[in-house]
Amino acid sequence: xxxxxxxxxxxxxxxxxxxxxxxxxxxxxxxxxxxxxxxxxxxxxxxxxxxxxxxxxxxxxxxxxxxxxxxxxxxxxxxxxxxxxxxxxxxxxxxxxxxxxxxxxxxxxxxxxxxxxxxxxxxxxxxxxxxxxxxxxxxxxxxxxxxxxxxxxxxxxxxxxxxxxxxxxxxxxxxxxxxxxxxxxxxxxxxxxxxxxxxxxxxxxxxxxxxxxxxxxxxxxxxxxxxxxxxxxxxxxxxxxxxxxxxxxxxxxxxxxxxxxxxxxxxxxxxxxxxxxxxxxxxxxxxxxxxxxxxxxxxxxxxxxxxxxxxxxxxxxxxxxxxxxxxx
Numbered sequence: 001x002x003x004x005x006x007x008x009x010x011x012x013x014x015x016x017x018x019x020x021x022x023x024x025x026x027x028x029x030x031x032x033x034x035x036x037x038x039x040x041x042x043x044x045x046x047x048x049x050x051x052x053x054x055x056x057x058x059x060x061x062x063x064x065x066x067x068x069x070x071x072x073x074x075x076x077x078x079x080x081x082x083x084x085x086x087x088x089x090x091x092x093x094x095x096x097x098x099x100x101x102x103x104x105x106x107x108x109x110x111x112x113x114x115x116x117x118x119x120x121x122x123x124x125x126x127x128x129x130x131x132x133x134x135x136x137x138x139x140x141x142x143x144x145x146x147x148x149x150x151x152x153x154x155x156x157x158x159x160x161x162x163x164x165x166x167x168x169x170x171x172x173x174x175x176x177x178x179x180x181x182x183x184x185x186x187x188x189x190x191x192x193x194x195x196x197x198x199x200x201x202x203x204x205x206x207x208x209x210x211x212x213x214x215x216x217x218x219x220x221x222x223x224x225x226x227x228x229x230x231x232x233x234x235x236x237x238x239x240x241x242x243x244x245x246x247x248x249x250x251x252x253x254x255x256x257x258x259x260x261x262x263x264x265x266x267x268x269x270x271x272x273x274x275x276x277x278x279x280x281x282x283x284x285x286x287x288x289x290x291x292x293x294x295x296x297x298x299x300x301x302x303x304x305x306x307x308x309x310x311x312x313x314x315x316x317x318x319x320x321x322x323x324x325x326x327x328x
Contacts, residue, residue: 040259051217065093082111115145285316
């Protein structure tokens, strides 16, 4: 008996995700004669609710924690009770009560070992960052049902959570080869490619995320950063424009777009974007640092030094070198 309808032919947010979100991309740079030889800092929007976490929670509600279909076979008393615990666990998981879901799935598994139950309990473990338990459950699910494609998804993301990047890439590659409908998997693969400095494949994976879910949290900021890294500044600006359509108050999108304008030597547009980023977040060190470099290029040394001081005061240690070198 199976509690899942699965086609046999298919199927620092953590530390490293937090790294991706908080990372600074040092793009190949512009340096004008009178300008400090540093490149604009493009940063992804830092969000207390990680974009991948948001997407995974949505996936929980829509796809992962669906109740079991009615059985067409006569069930034993143990099977009936096991299914009841399974359905209760699914309801709790759908509502975001992952600890409660784990308790019910465990009770279900005591009564009957089932691949679908292991998978769902593994996903619930993953959502509370117990990645070791999630991997163990995915392994058990695959022992019972090797064709259970989503077990590779759960195990891959859990390996990612533990920093086991090679295993994460192997599992997510296996999952994507069988199921190309999951934007979350492509987003994680993009992160893995980025950390391997495989920027072209990172961009290709972000393209898939946009194709599957054009409103995936922060996707245009992410893809814009990849285009920026590949020196496609006009393409990066297009993505930052899309990011700002979805969230007009996104300071990172303004800062990053300003950096792209800076690389194209459109200094007035760059200055306007850095102004907007700082108006939204007056503690935004990168934006102060970037605006300082634009001002220095335009001959406003006093304004540049004031911005670099603000950047330093807000935690950007690198701005101290600019102050020492260019400011009295």
